[in-house]
Amino acid sequence: MTVNDDVFTNWKHxxxxxxxxxxxxxxxxxxxDVTVLLHxxxxxxKSVISILKAHRFARQIAGEELSVTETQPFLHxxxxxxxxxxxxxxxxLAATYRNDDRGLSVAEFTAQAVAGATGADKIERRASRDVVLYGFGRIGRLLARLLIEKAGSGNGLRLRAVVVRRAAGQDLVKRASLLRRDSIHGQFQGTITVDEANSTIIANGNEIKVIYSDDPTSVDYTAYGIKDAVLIDNTGRWRDREGLSQHLRPGIDKVILTAPGKGDVPNVVHGVNHDMIKPDEQIISCASCTTNAIVPPLxxxxxxxxxxxxxVxxxxxxxxxxxxxxxYHKSDRRGRSAPLNMVITETGAASAVAKALPDLEATITGSSIRVPVPDVSIAILNLQLARETSREEVLDHLREVSxxxxxxxxxxxxxxxxxxxNDFIGSRHASIVDAGATKVEGDNAILYLWYDNEFGYSCQVVRVVQHVSGAEYPTFPAPVA
Structure with a gap:
């Protein structure tokens, strides 16, 4: 048998x-209701190839590739x-087991590592929580994909309705088609059918009522069997408490905004300050995609x-x-052709940092350049640190954090x-540290942070919705604080 045959045989195994x-x-x-993760x-x-690629990708983070032969015993x-x-x-589980010197079997080690999810400590399965999307644009459709994907267990979030303004022509069919096919994010993973008689889109068994309305105060969601729902406003039309409160109609319990909130609306970046959301808070902003990208590494x-x-x-x-x-555009430069120009514009991300990190006393400024690509952005975060360090130390720290x-x-x-x-289209993280581009000299550090400003941000929004709905389940092994 040749070396090539050995490699191929190993691959097939x-x-x-x-x-x-x-x-x-x-x-x-x-x-x-257990979600199995790999880093x-x-x-x-996920498909066979996707599982193998996820194991292969571990070397980009941990420095060495994981094998399914290592992780399969923990799954069993x-x-x-x-x-x-x-x-x-x-x-x-596999990584920590490598470094454990207690001589435990895989079964014994696993039972100890996930003890908080078993026996008297385990969380009981809850009824699903209704979700309504107000608007069905770029973010709205990606949120729909994520919510449908996460409905598999039947005990998490359940997308019940989408509210839009009626357009001319075959409105329902065209909206279903936009959900089915996406020029950037590819085909919808599953099946979609349209029930025009009942104004319903059925996606992977999820019946999604399409409600036509020009005015949020005109909708009674209980008429559609919706109750205690979380409504996600992805139109950006209203950003203050007064405007967003119009959504608090019969059937709606909380409102989540997919844009920076104004006034006293709390701006939340999941992972950083989501724990500050008060149980009785009904209006919440998920800030912007750029704020979500820079605040966690900051x-x-x-x-x-x-x-x-x-x-930034x-x-x-x-x-x-x-x-x-x-x-014509109300903003001077944004009126110029987007596919043909780099466009200098403003960003509210820097000012939003203060809301997400109120204890950070540093002044953070920011600006933005729009460039001719349809998705994935990069934030260049230039920091003056309180002490000197080295590039190697910073990268080791950020790798460990990730x-x-x-x-x-x-x-x-x-x-x-x-x-x-393009490599980061579909990333579910708020941002990705580019190790090769990182620069550190003394007390100055420059981080290059990729982020899928559509999909990665939508994942952050869904995490906030899960948190306020009680459908955000603990992760094991527990992260190191």
Missing amino acids: REEIAESMIPIIGKLHRER SRSLVN ALTALDLGPSQIDIGM KAMADEYGVLRGH ETVHSFTNDQNLLDN LTSPLKRQIDFTSAPDAVS
């Missing part, structure tokens, strides 16, 4: 193992436990080194707010030397 993992992962999710990446509804160990709703990272740097001042420059993909060709800290779902890490923006 790993494919076989990954294939055997899929039904176990699916059953844990459907029957016990914060969900393995639910989970099936023998009386698990409650939770998220369990088998990548972290907190990670401030906690470790202290930050005296900083500036975002090189941002163009959005629907800009014009395809030169035309692996084991409470910010590991917000901060990802890549050491790929040839990484470009």
Whole structure:
């Protein structure tokens, strides 16, 4: 047998193992509300190749590749436990087991590591929480995809309705088509049918009522069987408490805004300040995509080194707010053709930092340049630290934060030397640290942070919705504080 044959045989063996993992992962999710992760990446509804690629990607973070032969025993160990709703990272289980010197078996180690999800400590499965989308644009449709994906267990969030203004022509059919196909994010993973008679889109068994309205105060959601729902306003039309309160109609319990809130509306970046949301708070903002991208790594740097001042420059993909060709726009530069120009504009991300990190005394300034790409942006965070450090120390710190800290779902890490923006389409993290581009000299650190300003941000919004709905389950092994 040749070396090539050995490599191919090994590959086929790993494919076989990954294939055997899929039904176990699916059953844990459907029957016990357990989401299996690999270094914060969900393995639910993933293909054989996707599972193998997730294991391969571990080398970009931890420095060495994980093998399914290492993680499969931990997955089998989970099936023998009386698990409650939770998220369990088998990548972290395998990594921590490597360094454990107690001589425990995989089953014994796993039982101890996830003890908080079993027995008397486990969370009981809850009834699903209704969700309504107000608006169905770029963010709205990605939120719909995520909510449908997360409805698999039947005990989390359930997308019940979408509220839009009626357009001319086959409105329902066209909106379903936009959900089904996306030029950036690809095909919807599943099936979509349209019931025009009942104004309903059925996506992977989820019946989504399409409600036509020009006025939020005109809708009684209880008439559609919706109760205690979380409404996500992704139109950006209203940003203050008075405007957003119009959504608090019969059937609606809380309102989440997918844009920076104004006035006393709390701006929340999940992973950083979501714990400050008061149980009785009904109006919440998820800030902006750029705020979500810079605040978690800013907190990670401030906690470790202290930050005296900083500036963020975002090189941002163009959005629907800009014009395809030169035309009138209320903002001077945004009226110029988005696909043909780099456009200097403003960003509210820097000022929003103060709301998300009120204890940070550093002054953070910011500006933005819109560039001719349709998705994925990069934030260049230039910080003056309170003490001197080195590039190696900063990278080791951020790599560890991305692996084991409470910010590991917000901060990802890549050491790929040839990484470009398209590589991060579909990233579920708020931002990704580019190790190769990081610069540190004395007390000055410059971080290059990629972020999918559409999908990564939508994931952050869903995390906030899960938190306020009581559907955000603990992760095991527990992150290192």
